[in-house]
Amino acid sequence: MSLIPLGPFDLTLAAGLVLLLAGLSWRLHLGVERRILVAAARSTVQLILLGLVLKVLFETTDPWLIALLALVMLSVAGWEVMARQTRRFRGPWGYGIGASSMFLSSFSITVLALTVIIGVEPWYQPQYLIPLLGMLLGNTMSGIAIALDGLTRQAAEGRGRIEARLLLGASWSEAIADIRRDALRSGLIPIVNAMASAGIVSLPGMMTGQILAGSPPMEAAKYQLLIMFLIAAGTGLGSVAAIWAGSRRLFDDRHRLRLDRLASGRGAA
Amino acid sequence: MPSLRLQQLRPRLLEPVSLTLAAGALGFVSGPSGAGKSLLLRAIADLDPNDGEVFLGDQARSSVAAPDWRRRVGLLPAESGWWAETVAPHFARRSAGAERTHGPVDEDARHRQRPRQQDQELDALLRRFGFEADVLDWTVLRLSTGERQRLALARLLWLHPQALLLDEATANLDPANRSAVEAVVEDYRRRRGAAVLWASHDPEQRARLGDVAWVIREHRLVPEEGP
Numbered sequence: 001m002s003l004i005p006l007g008p009f010d011l012t013l014a015a016g017l018v019l020l021l022a023g024l025s026w027r028l029h030l031g032v033e034r035r036i037l038v039a040a041a042r043s044t045v046q047l048i049l050l051g052l053v054l055k056v057l058f059e060t061t062d063p064w065l066i067a068l069l070a071l072v073m074l075s076v077a078g079w080e081v082m083a084r085q086t087r088r089f090r091g092p093w094g095y096g097i098g099a100s101s102m103f104l105s106s107f108s109i110t111v112l113a114l115t116v117i118i119g120v121e122p123w124y125q126p127q128y129l130i131p132l133l134g135m136l137l138g139n140t141m142s143g144i145a146i147a148l149d150g151l152t153r154q155a156a157e158g159r160g161r162i163e164a165r166l167l168l169g170a171s172w173s174e175a176i177a178d179i180r181r182d183a184l185r186s187g188l189i190p191i192v193n194a195m196a197s198a199g200i201v202s203l204p205g206m207m208t209g210q211i212l213a214g215s216p217p218m219e220a221a222k223y224q225l226l227i228m229f230l231i232a233a234g235t236g237l238g239s240v241a242a243i244w245a246g247s248r249r250l251f252d253d254r255h256r257l258r259l260d261r262l263a264s265g266r267g268a269a
Numbered sequence: 270m271p272s273l274r275l276q277q278l279r280p281r282l283l284e285p286v287s288l289t290l291a292a293g294a295l296g297f298v299s300g301p302s303g304a305g306k307s308l309l310l311r312a313i314a315d316l317d318p319n320d321g322e323v324f325l326g327d328q329a330r331s332s333v334a335a336p337d338w339r340r341r342v343g344l345l346p347a348e349s350g351w352w353a354e355t356v357a358p359h360f361a362r363r364s365a366g367a368e369r370t371h372g373p374v375d376e377d378a379r380h381r382q383r384p385r386q387q388d389q390e391l392d393a394l395l396r397r398f399g400f401e402a403d404v405l406d407w408t409v410l411r412l413s414t415g416e417r418q419r420l421a422l423a424r425l426l427w428l429h430p431q432a433l434l435l436d437e438a439t440a441n442l443d444p445a446n447r448s449a450v451e452a453v454v455e456d457y458r459r460r461r462g463a464a465v466l467w468a469s470h471d472p473e474q475r476a477r478l479g480d481v482a483w484v485i486r487e488h489r490l491v492p493e494e495g496p
Contacts, residue, residue, distance in 0.1 A: 163316060164350030164421075168428060169340030178352065254315050255335040 003214045015040070057126045066126050070107075070133055077102055077141045084145040087152040087262045089249060094263070097245045098144055105238030106136040109230050117226065135206065135227055136234045139191060143235035144242045147187025151246050152262055154179045162257050172251035180247050187239040191232050198228060270462035271326025273313075273342070273432045278321035280305060280312035285321060286490045288483070290432075292326075293462040295455075297475045299493065300485030306468035307347060309490070310434040313466070314344040325431055343430025347437045349421030356412075357405040359424050360391060391427065397453050398423050399446060414441045419450060426457060433457070433465040439474065451478060 018040045025033040057065055078099030088094040110133045114123040123129075155162065158179060165175040173180075198204055199221075206227055210220035252258050270292045277285040282305035290296045298306050312319040315335055323330040323342075330338055353359060392402045398419040412420065418441050425433075433454065439447040455478065458465050469475060475482050475493075482493040 158352075160346075160348060160350030161352040162350070163346070165352055166316065166336070167314060167339050167344050167346065168424065169336045171336050252318070253335075256316055256318065258318075 015044075054126065054130060057130070061122075061125065063124055066124050066129060069126075069130065073133060073137055074099065074103055074106070077137045080141055081145045081148065085149050085152060087149075087156050087264070089152070089246070090261055090263050093249055093261070097242055097249065098148060101144055101238045101241035101245065102137060102140050104241050105234045106133060106140050109234045109237070110136055113226070113230055131206075132227070132230070136231060139231040140234045140238040143187045143191060144238050146190070147183045147239040148242050148246055150183035150186045151179065151243055152250075154183065155247075155250050155257070156259055156262060159257060159259060166255060166257065172255040172257075173247070175255075175257075176247045176250065180243055184239055184243050187243075188236060191235045195228055195232060198224070204228070270431050270464070271328070272324075273464040273466065274324040275313065276322045276324065278309075278312055278319060278323060280308045280319050281317065282308055282488060283485070284489045288490070290464040290466060290481070292464055293458055295458055295465045295467065295478060295480045297479045297482040297493075298466065298468045298485065298490070299470055299472070299475065299482065302470070304485040305488070306485060307436050309485075310344055310436050310466065310468055311346075313434055314339050314342050316344070340428055341431045342434060343425050343428065343432060344434040345422055345425050345436060345438055347440065349417050351409040351417070354408055354410075355405070356407050356409060356420060359420075360405065360427055394423055394427060397449070399449055415443070415446060418442060419446060422450060422453070426453070429461075430463065432463055433467075435465065435467040435469075437468060437470070439469070439471070 018036065022033040022036045025031070025036060053069065057069065078095055081098030081102070082088055082095050085094070089097060110129065111123065113132060114120045114125075114128055118128060120128045155176065162175045162179070166172070194202075194204075204224050204227075207220045207224040210223060211217055215223075249261060250258060272292045272294075273290040275286050275288050277287055279285050286309065288296075298309065300306055308317065311317045312321075313323055315323075315330060315338055325341055333341070351359060395402060395404055400416075400420070400423075404420070409417075418438070422435075422438060435454070438454070439450050442450060451474070454465060454467075457463055467478075483490050484493040485491075
């Protein structure tokens with residue numbers, strides 16, 4: 001088994017199918033043909049660019065270039081987390097809490113996987129580092145975004161019940177405990193579901209890719225397992241860190257609920 | 270019980286407020302809605318950022334951890350918050366002082382076995398507000414606004430605060446329940462000597478109960494002239 005390279009003709013053929021879909025949308029007045037074409041063009045450009053960048057990167061193995069790419073990935077992911085918040089924290093915290101907890105979880109787990117588990121030499125070899133980090137960032141990103149959004153939204157809506165507990169002498173962490181638990185749980189559910197249904201309902205993308213690229217299925221399955229466990233750990237760690245920092249930021253030293261530290265909701269502003 | 274003293278306290282909307290309420294005294298605060306009555310009470314309880322100092326007796330607020338402080342100055346907000354499904358969990362917590370004087374160890378064991386009927390004191394308190402002990406099993410959603418208001422005051426008094434800050438404590442009550450609440454507060458103030466600061470827009474209530482009265486005029490808290 002080995003990789004069959006794809007030629008321009010093969011891709012053109014596949015792209016023709018998308019054109020066909022766009023034509024169908026036009027014929028049936030679905031009104032999404034423009035969006036289909038734009039999205040297809042975007043993914044073409046983005047993926048080819050990524051391919052080019054990785055090609056250069058793999059040849060040089062320059063640690064600084066790799067660090068730069070990793071940093072770009074992290075900052076985009078941090079941006080994405082912030083954009084998904086209905087009520088984000090004001091000031092640098094809005095970006096900082098999400099980005100730093102992702103940095104903490106994704107980077108530490110990637111490094112752990114590369115040095116201890118897979119044992120890559122040198123550990124920053126981009127062929128392993130970049131895809132691993134990408135998978136981890138992509139998944140911790142959505143977990144953290146969901147968890148943080150749940151925290152801030154519920155805190156804003158539940159001001160009465162939080163302050164009722166504060167008034168009866170609860171500390172800030174007692175007063176927010178149930179909301180915090182709730183937010184954390186909702187952040188973890190997607191990855192738990194993904195683990196539970198993997199291999200039965202869905203063939204995970206990475207495993208599919210590896211099998212297509214000619215890896216033995218058992219090897220592909222083992223890598224997929226590794227990735228899934230890493231993602232679960234990374235999402236958990238990242239969400240816990242984000243929720244802890246976020247809920248701490250919602251209160252000040254005198255255990256007051258400080259909703260003024262949140263920007264107003266999207267509709268209201 | 271200690272007196273309540275505000276020293277250059279600066280809530281939002283108000284000029285600095287200084288006043289002293291002796292132990293066992295009842296003070297009313299009135300003023301048009303939106304004038305800052307609630308904000309004044311919230312500032313005393315340290316629920317909003319504010320400058321200035323508050324004393325309970327000799328003890329300065331800044332020298333006490335915020336949760337302890339709030340347990341001592343007992344604020345009843347105009348709208349009560351409920352965090353659990355049924356009423357009982359809202360009565361779960363005792364003030365540290367009350368817990369220590371609560372009785373011998375074997376009594377505690379008995380409490381754990383019969384958590385609901387544990388406390389005659391709690392039953393008596395609830396009855397004074399017009400509830401039977403089974404109210405603890407009610408779901409919060411079932412409660413009317415007036416029931417919530419009375420239960421909120423009950424759960425506050427259950428913690429034995431040293432002072433009381435009441436924000437429109439009888440606003441949603443019918444005359445009978447209003448009298449009941451007034452009687453409980455009066456009793457608590459007299460027997461325990463707690464300073465009570467009551468924000469109320471009801472002039473008759475002030476005339477009926479009041480010792481001292483202040484009114485908020487143009488962002489200032491000024492003594493109200495007698496009628």
